[in-house]
Amino acid sequence: MATEAEDVLPTVLSGWEDYQISLLRTIAPRTSAELCWRPAPHLRSAGEVAAHIIRGRIQWFHYVLGEGEGELAGDADADLTTWMSRQGLEERTADLVSGLEASWRLVIGTLQRSTRANLAQIAPTPPYKGQTYALTRQWIVWHVLAHDLHHGGELALTFGLQGITLPELGGEGGHLAERAPLTESS
Secondary structure (H helix, E strand, C coil), X not given: CXXXXXXXXXXXXXXXXXXXXXXHHHHCCCCHHHHHCCCCCCCCCHHHHHHHHHHHHHHHHHHHCCCCCCCCCCCHHHCHHHHCXXXXXXXXXXXHHHHHHHHHHHHHHHHHHCCHHHHCCEECCCCECCECXXXXXXXXXXXXXHHHHHHHHXXXXXXXXXXXXXXXXXXXXXXXXXXXXXXXXX
């Protein structure tokens, strides 16, 4: 029998999934010019930020945790090894949407297979700046969630500086009032 604490995970995942939908709705209607605009020469463009979200998910869940083959079987466009080096990704709306969707399948598939015991396991991490860290799978999940939220805020600011209103990532605080379809049906 599941305890009340174990029943919390689906609620948290539902909230993260709502945020994923907000990210998709933010990127899907954008033009290449909107994606490539940068607020200052030393800052990332919105497309680069979205690509960074995708690559962060892949780096942590696939390369560090060793997850992901099942989620992407048969999906040539979502080959995780190509996402890390794909050139011009930040300029193409369709590729960013596809990358967000593929990397989300990686995240959600991993979390659906997770247990309290395996989240407590130490993940074998490569050295970072000459130092090796003992990170649990739970820490990595939290880190990627925080990474998504941080860079989603960066997207809201970057598009906002272009005069583009993003109710889901900005004015409404990043929350969906209801789960509407990603596209309107005709």
